[in-house]
Amino acid sequence: MRMPKTKLTSLSVGKLPIPPKGQVDYFDTSMPSFGVRLSLSGSRTYFVMTRVYGKVVRLSIGRAKVNTDDIGFSLKDARAKAGELVDIASKGIDPRQLKRIEKEEKEAEANKTFKAVAEKFIKRYVEPRLAPSTKREYDRALFGKEVKAWQSRPVDVITKADVRNLLEKMVRRGSAGAANNRLAYLRKFFNWCAEEDYIEHPPTDRIRPPGPKKIGERVLTEDEIKLVWAAFDAEGGTFGDLFKLLLLTGQRRAEVGGMRRDELKNIDGGNPTWEIPSHRTKNKRPHIIPLSPQAVAIIKHRPVFGDEGLLFTNTGDTPVSGYGKIKKRVDDWVAKNRENACLSPMPSWVLHDLRRTMVTIMNENLKTPPHVVEACVNHVSGAAKMGVAGVYNKALYIEERKKSLNAWGVFVEKLTCL
CATH class of the missing domain: 3.30.160.390 (Integrase, DNA-binding domain)
Known part of the structure; x- marks a missing residue:
């Protein structure tokens, strides 16, 4: 050279x-x-x-x-x-x-940005333990537009003031309930960061939920059940059927929305069941739901679309989305119906209230034993499943559940004149 x-x-x-x-x-x-x-x-x-x-x-x-x-x-x-x-x-x-x-x-600094650490949290904690629907909520909380400015900042410089400012903005735009939920997701994330030594103290410590905590207690009356069922009929199609199954099965929205044909057993036989695998349930426990004739009729009515076996899909390969828009359409139909009948507006309700309504009526009207109701909705909070008893009590109560869900199906059928 x-x-x-x-x-x-x-x-x-x-x-x-x-x-x-x-x-x-x-x-x-x-x-x-x-x-x-x-x-x-x-x-x-x-x-x-x-x-x-x-x-x-x-x-x-x-x-x-x-x-x-x-x-x-x-x-x-x-x-x-x-x-x-x-x-x-x-x-x-x-x-x-x-x-x-x-x-x-x-490189070390880049690996300690809020975004990089949040991605590790999703991969190491959320994905192995939580349902896909919960992961989507964490994705929204950690990568959404509200925290866009945090993404490139080191995770250990996010302050309590940053968290408070985020929550206050959500409250000012009328999303106090969403702000409470956002705080819960951020609190879990920052606690994990402290456990993994990414930060010394979680910036979410001693921050109170900015909005009033709403305890779920809305139970639809029999007249309201009739009315919302009529609204589901008016909606028809994918969401009309989905919302009806929410009421008839009492299962969670993500579980019904993600229903697959390979989860349905003996649909044409005398003991039809829907078997949800553990990775699709909130508590990570597999769940068997005996299907009432009313639920089976809706399931058989669903057309085959796509190769993934999903009953409720608009794309063929992913579960439906856009619940909020359809729920508003249902609410508008209900409001117009009551207005035409010169009735006062129906009190606010959410889709999860359909599950609560089934549980309440089973307990109070149909006199279903509490442990059977708990088993129907895959709860583990009942005394029969907790503590020492829970270690030994592995009973599935399949026959009892079948009888109870069939009785609930008949109750809804008589009420709505299916």
Whole structure:
């Protein structure tokens, strides 16, 4: 390799001839250990020669900035950097090690951004333990637009004030309930961060929910059941059937919405069941639901669409979404119906109230034993399943559940004149 010497100037660096092959180093006459390397591709890179541990080494500084718009080092900055590297080497320190350390520190910082740590939390904690619907809520809480400004910040610099500001913005736009939920998800995430030593103290500590806590207690009356069922009929199609099954089975929205044909057993026989695998239930326990004739009739009515076996899908390969829009349409239908009948508006209700309604009427009207009701909805909070008793009581109560859900189906049928 040729190593000519020349006086380097900002102008001359850009005019140095490109070698016909290989590379050529031009050394600066005003700073003999400093130079610029030209390659056949036309690139120009500043370097400096110095001794490290008694050996002469070549240290790259960076690309030369020839034109105003170029990215790289100006000649002045490159000479200054060369002086720094020579000074570091004269103290017995290898500048290349410092570069590696700086690179590792930058990579470590990148791995500790809010986004990077949140992705690890999802992969290590959420996905192995929680239902897909819960993962979607965590995704919204940790990667949504409200926390967009947090993504590139180190997770350990997120403060209590940051969390409070986020929650206050949600409350101001009328989403106090959503703010409560968001705090719960953030609290779990930051507690995990503290356990994993990403942060010292969770910024969510001692922050109270910003909105009033609403305890689910809405149970639809018999007249309201008739009315919402009529609204489901009016809606028809995918969501009309889905909402009816929410009421007839008492299962959670994500479980019914994700129902697959391979989960349905003996549909044409005398003991039809729906078997939900553990990865699709909230408590990670497999669940068997004896299906009433009323539920079976709806299931058989569902058309086959796509290759994934989903009963409720608009794409063929993913469960339906957009519940809020359809629920509003149902509410509008109900409101108009009551207005036409000169009745007061129906009190607010949510889809989960259909599950609560079934449980309440089973207990109070149909006199179903509490442990059977608990088994019907896959609850583990009953006394028969808790503590020491829960270790030994593995009874599924299949026959009792079948009898109870069939009775509930008849109750709904008589009420709504199916």
